[in-house]
Amino acid sequence: xxxxxxxxxxxxxxxxxxxxxxxxxxxxxxxxxxxxxxxxxxxxxxxxxxxxxxxxxxxxxxxxxxxxxxxxxxxxxxxxxxxxxxxxxxxxxxxxxxxxxxxxxxxxxxxxxxxxxxxxxxxxxxxxxxxxxxxxxxxxxxxxxxxxxxxxxxxxxxxxxxxxxxxxxxxxxxxxxxxxxxxx
Numbered sequence: 001x002x003x004x005x006x007x008x009x010x011x012x013x014x015x016x017x018x019x020x021x022x023x024x025x026x027x028x029x030x031x032x033x034x035x036x037x038x039x040x041x042x043x044x045x046x047x048x049x050x051x052x053x054x055x056x057x058x059x060x061x062x063x064x065x066x067x068x069x070x071x072x073x074x075x076x077x078x079x080x081x082x083x084x085x086x087x088x089x090x091x092x093x094x095x096x097x098x099x100x101x102x103x104x105x106x107x108x109x110x111x112x113x114x115x116x117x118x119x120x121x122x123x124x125x126x127x128x129x130x131x132x133x134x135x136x137x138x139x140x141x142x143x144x145x146x147x148x149x150x151x152x153x154x155x156x157x158x159x160x161x162x163x164x165x166x167x168x169x170x171x172x173x174x175x176x177x178x179x180x181x182x183x184x
Contacts, residue, residue, distance in 0.1 A: 003107040008179060009127050010102050013134065015181045017095055020047075020138045022156050023145035029084045031148045041077065043144050044087050046137050049076040051094030057116065057130060058101040062109065066116035066126065102127075 024032060024043060035042045041049075052073065057066040081087040110124045121129065146153045158166045173183075 003110065005110065005124070006102060006105050006107075009131060010099065011179045011181050012131055013095075013098060013102070016135045016138045019156050020141045023142045024088075026149055026152075026154060027145055031145075032084060032087060033079065033082070034144070034148055036144070036147070041140065041144075042079070043141050044079065044081050045077055046141050046144075047087055047091050048080055049073075050134055050137050051090050052076040053130075053133070054094035054098045057126070058097045061101045062112060062114060062123070065118065066114065098130075 024047075027043070032043045032047075035045075052071060053076075056068045056071040059068060081090065105123065110122065112123050113120045114123055114126050115121070116126065116129070142156060
């Protein structure tokens with residue numbers, strides 16, 4: 001890894017992956033497919049969309065448009081999966097595609113131009129775009145899971161009324177450069 005930016009991006013993506021997975025782990029299989037109403041997305045639909053987007057954007061990332069001709073974005077918002085194992089396998093396929101590309105990037109690649117629907121982005125801009133897009137949807141996954149679990153929800157961050165203890169633990173540590181996910 002030649003740049004702290006790429007290292008930081010990988011850690012950020014992995015952090016959001018873990019958040020989504022910890023939310024999904026709290027649910028039974030049926031709840032992954034629950035929709036609040038006909039206009040809302042189930043967790044399964046959101047997972048399908050995220051994975052489809054990752055596979056499209058990061059297959060041949062540096063050499064082809066990020067919106068692949070083989071991608072059917074509209075189908076990502078239909079119920080394609082009906083069991084947890086196939087859904088999670090699809091989820092992992094998208095993440096594997098993303099992480100493999102990120103792990104192969106070098107500092108010199110960051111200013112290269114890549115295209116998404118013919119709009120040119122530097123690699124850094126394209127990564128920032130996805131680093132905003134995926135957490136947006138992962139927040140939806142967490143929110144839907146939290147609605148489903150209600151009072152049985154196990155928090156994924158600092159628990160209510162625990163900020164003082166968390167801050168105390170953090171401020172007991174020496175000041176040093178580290179990623180906020182390093183001690184989660």
